[in-house]
Amino acid sequence: MRAPRRAEEAKAGGFAEEERSRIATVADVLIPAWGNLPSASTAGVVGSLLEKALRARPDLAESFARSVANLPETPTSETVQDLIERDYESYLTILTLLLGAYYMSDAVKGALGYSGQEALRIDVGALPAYYEEGLLEEVSKRGPIYRQAPADTI
Amino acid sequence: MSRPDVLIIGAGASGAVAAKRLAEGGFDVVCLEQGQRTDPGAYRGAYPDWELTGLKQWNWDPNVRQADADYPVEVSESDIDPLMFNGVGGSTVQFAAQWPRLAPSDFHVRSLDGVADDWPLTYEELQPYYERSDVDFGVSGMGGDPAYPPGAEPPLPPLPVPDVANEIARAHNRLGWHWWPGYNAIASRSYRGRRPCVQRGTCAWGCGEGAKGSTDQTHWPDAERLGVKLATGARVYEITVNGRGLATGAAYVDHEGVHRHQEASVVMLAANGIGTPRLLLLSSSAHFPDGLANRSGLVGKRLMMHPFGTVIGLFDRRWASWQGHWGQSLQSMQFYETGPSADFVRGAKWGLQPTGGPLGVAMGFGGDPVWGEELQERVSKSLGHSIMWGIIGEDLPDESNAVTLDSELVDSDGVRAPRIHYRVSGNSTRLLEFHAERASESLIEAGAYETIVTPQVRGTGWHLLGTARMGDDPESSVVDRWGRAHDVGNLFVIDGSLFVTSGGVNPTATISALALRATEHLISRRKGQATP
Ligand SMILES: Cc1cc2nc3c(=O)[nH]c(=O)nc-3n(C[C@H](O)[C@H](O)[C@H](O)COP(=O)(O)OP(=O)(O)OC[C@H]3O[C@@H](n4cnc5c(N)ncnc54)[C@H](O)[C@@H]3O)c2cc1C
Ligand code: SF4
Numbered sequence: 001m002r003a004p005r006r007a008e009e010a011k012a013g014g015f016a017e018e019e020r021s022r023i024a025t026v027a028d029v030l031i032p033a034w035g036n037l038p039s040a041s042t043a044g045v046v047g048s049l050l051e052k053a054l055r056a057r058p059d060l061a062e063s064f065a066r067s068v069a070n071l072p073e074t075p076t077s078e079t080v081q082d083l084i085e086r087d088y089e090s091y092l093t094i095l096t097l098l099l100g101a102y103y104m105s106d107a108v109k110g111a112l113g114y115s116g117q118e119a120l121r122i123d124v125g126a127l128p129a130y131y132e133e134g135l136l137e138e139v140s141k142r143g144p145i146y147r148q149a150p151a152d153t154i
Numbered sequence: 155m156s157r158p159d160v161l162i163i164g165a166g167a168s169g170a171v172a173a174k175r176l177a178e179g180g181f182d183v184v185c186l187e188q189g190q191r192t193d194p195g196a197y198r199g200a201y202p203d204w205e206l207t208g209l210k211q212w213n214w215d216p217n218v219r220q221a222d223a224d225y226p227v228e229v230s231e232s233d234i235d236p237l238m239f240n241g242v243g244g245s246t247v248q249f250a251a252q253w254p255r256l257a258p259s260d261f262h263v264r265s266l267d268g269v270a271d272d273w274p275l276t277y278e279e280l281q282p283y284y285e286r287s288d289v290d291f292g293v294s295g296m297g298g299d300p301a302y303p304p305g306a307e308p309p310l311p312p313l314p315v316p317d318v319a320n321e322i323a324r325a326h327n328r329l330g331w332h333w334w335p336g337y338n339a340i341a342s343r344s345y346r347g348r349r350p351c352v353q354r355g356t357c358a359w360g361c362g363e364g365a366k367g368s369t370d371q372t373h374w375p376d377a378e379r380l381g382v383k384l385a386t387g388a389r390v391y392e393i394t395v396n397g398r399g400l401a402t403g404a405a406y407v408d409h410e411g412v413h414r415h416q417e418a419s420v421v422m423l424a425a426n427g428i429g430t431p432r433l434l435l436l437s438s439s440a441h442f443p444d445g446l447a448n449r450s451g452l453v454g455k456r457l458m459m460h461p462f463g464t465v466i467g468l469f470d471r472r473w474a475s476w477q478g479h480w481g482q483s484l485q486s487m488q489f490y491e492t493g494p495s496a497d498f499v500r501g502a503k504w505g506l507q508p509t510g511g512p513l514g515v516a517m518g519f520g521g522d523p524v525w526g527e528e529l530q531e532r533v534s535k536s537l538g539h540s541i542m543w544g545i546i547g548e549d550l551p552d553e554s555n556a557v558t559l560d561s562e563l564v565d566s567d568g569v570r571a572p573r574i575h576y577r578v579s580g581n582s583t584r585l586l587e588f589h590a591e592r593a594s595e596s597l598i599e600a601g602a603y604e605t606i607v608t609p610q611v612r613g614t615g616w617h618l619l620g621t622a623r624m625g626d627d628p629e630s631s632v633v634d635r636w637g638r639a640h641d642v643g644n645l646f647v648i649d650g651s652l653f654v655t656s657g658g659v660n661p662t663a664t665i666s667a668l669a670l671r672a673t674e675h676l677i678s679r680r681k682g683q684a685t686p
Contacts, residue, residue, distance in 0.1 A: 029525075029526065030525040030526065030529070031525070031529065031530070032526060032527060032530065034527055034530030034531070034534070035530070035534060037530055037534070052202075052203065053203070053206060055203075056203035056206040056207050057206050057207070057209075057210055059210055060210075077526065080525060080526075092523070095523055095525060096206070096209065096517070097206075099512075099513055099516050099517075099529075100203070100205065100206035100513055103202075103205070103511070103512045103513050103516075104202045104203070112512060112533065112534070112537055112538070113472070113537075113538055114476065114511070114512055114537060114538070115474070116202060116511075117199055117200065117204060117354045117355055117356055117476065117477065117511065118354065118474075118477065119200070119352035119353075119354055119363075120352055120353045120354075120477065121352070122313070122314055122342060122343075122350055122351065122352075122353065123314075124343065126314070128312070128314065128315055128320065128335075129317065129320040130315070130319075130320050130323045130335070133320075133324075135320070135323045135324060135327055136296070136298075136334075136335075138327045139300060139326075139327070139332060139333060139334065140298060140300055142300065142330065142332075143300060144300045144301075144303075145300055145301055145332055145487065145488070145490075145491075146257050146258050146259065146300075146301055146302055146303065146487075146490075146491075147257070147258065147259040147266060147491050148258055148259075149258055149259065149261060149262040149265065149266070149276060149277075150262065150265050150266065
């Protein structure tokens with residue numbers, strides 16, 4: 001078992017080469033290539049994206065570094081299964097940060113067709129289809145559906 | 155600070171409503187709020203890390219967020235985690251701004267359905283306050299809804315809906331089921347200095363546009379302009395009383411850790427359904443050995459948190475399912491009333507909502523996160539292809555569901571933390587199962603090829619209600635129909651603690667209307683008001 005890294009080092013994404021390779025391997029087990037979606041390492045998760053994720057979640061830096069240090073040299077699906085059963089918190093920490101980093105990748109967003117949360121302008125002139133088609137009138141025609149209180153309770 | 159007419163504890167929904175109205179009525183008001191002001195520029199909705207920070211810094215659960223303003227809540231005996239935001243605006247800073255009203259029947263569930271208790275007021279009595287609150291909060295929606303008695307139109311037209319919502323509306327018309335454009339305290343047009351909604355869909359992590367009707371936007375600027383003194387970083391730990399059993403003010407720890415006392419002629423508790431009973435229980439004294447205003451023994455009891463379920467519909471068609479107010483685009487009250495052959499009483503409101511960004515989908519709202527190919531498949535199927543009915547079920551009051559004081563846990567000022575005992579009832583479980591089945595039918599009829607049902611989700615205690623209930627009888631209620639404590643003539647409770655029953659809708663339209671009503675009653679009776 002390795003000594004845990006200091007939080008500040010992890011925060012700066014300061015992982016040694018060997019650790020980066022372990023992170024990349026576990027990242028690809030957790031987030032494999034699928035359809036037009038790249039694997040985590042192809043998307044460049046282990047680099048500036050992970051740094052960004054760690055900057056967003058400094059609270060996880062230390063436990064991430066520790067959890068990664070505790071992984072075997074070449075993590076596999078069995079490693080992940082084992083982690084889920086043995087140390088769910090570590091699994092969640094690793095998954096959260098790697099997924100957070102993955103979905104900040106432009107390539108991944110492009111493949112998902114996810115443009116991010118955009119500011120849109122409400123078209124004040126546009127009437128909703130339900131209005132134009134008279135769908136609300138059908139609801140109104142069916143009449144009130146609320147129950148009145150019995151007269152003696154009022 | 156000298157002795158003001160009224161001290162309000164808590165600057166959330168109800169505290170803001172009371173502060174503004176009292177100031178308009180010429181009262182001298184001080185409000186103590188344990189949290190801080192939030193600069194809308196601090197919200198992360200417009201940044202790529204919004205989902206990551208939403209799991210921690212902007213988490214709805216104070217036990218996870220652990221910000222300076224938060225106090226811990228002991229939940230090991232609760233089926234639902236209570237959620238809140240502590241700061242100016244209170245939980246409205248993070249609320250989704252769904253703004254339905256209770257239905258007329260909600261005020262009479264004992265008479266109509268033989269369960270729980272009737273309220274000491276009617277829908278008709280509250281209606282004018284609902285309508286004025288709609289104007290104050292800038293509610294978007296459409297009048298003429300057959301689920302409610304006739305009344306004034308909401309001040310703003312409805313927010314836009316995604317096209318799939320039109321499909322769901324058509325489906326409901328084929329089924330003969332109710333639906334209506336959703337009511338939201340979100341500005342669909344520029345309104346009283348607020349910008350219109352930009353449909354970014356991050357409402358529950360703070361609205362950077364100021365379009366959402368959180369009370370830091372809707373009420374506090376006016377209240378402070380009218381002279382209300384709002385002290386932040388002020389954590390109250392006791393309501394003080396004199397020998398005549400009247401409240402004299404409150405003891406609090408200020409932002410520098412200094413213990414202080416704020417005097418007042420009248421004290422209003424607006425600390426929410428957990429914070430208020432916590433304070434009443436903390437304020438036991440020789441005069442009130444079981445906690446302040448607790449002659450009935452009901453302070454902290456009858457906690458209702460609205461068990462909440464979701465049904466997600468997956469569609470082949472593609473749209474930006476992560477955009478749009480979060481909030482509700484449509485609302486259905488089709489199964490709101492007790493059904494003739496149901497094995498449960500009362501019902502639920504459904505609200506149609508977006509399904510969020512990729513991380514939220516991957517982490518599985520209410521379910522387990524997944525990994526590997528299953529993860530990629532889940533996100534690809536759902537993101538851009540899904541919409542969700544959120545189901546809020548009536549939560550009947552039960553005295554064993556309660557807020558007490560924990561014997562060990564304390565907050566950062568050493569004040570005893572609340573402990574929750576809460577179990578989801580059999581009625582709620584059966585109700586949510588029935589509703590999840592119907593909501594699936596709705597989505598399938600609208601063209602969904604599959605639905606994902608989560609009948610009840612743990613992390614959804616958004617609505618904190620019932621822990622200082624109102625009523626006419628001092629033996630079976632904590633406060634009267636105006637929110638005045640039966641036992642302490644100058645102490646008012648004006649937050650969600652007041653609720654007699656929960657109804658099956660989001661509560662803040664009702665909390666705000668009740669707070670306005672209670673405040674105006676106090677104003678009208680100012681001459682006869684007992685003071686210390
Ligand atoms: C994520 C989320 C989504 C929600 N969505 C909706 C929705 O769509 N529709 C809806 O109707 N409702 C919604 N709600 C619920 C809504 O926010 C609450 O019903 C409403 O804000 C409650 O108002 P309140 O006045 O009772 O308390 P709050 O708004 O919670 O305010 C209480 C205030 O009191 C302060 N306080 C507590 N104790 C102390 C103390 N000891 N000293 C000093 N200050 C204290 C707190 O810091 C807080 O600011 C949501 C809530 C959350 C968290
Ligand atoms: S969707 Fe509208 S209300 Fe919600 S955060 Fe964006 S601008 Fe604010």
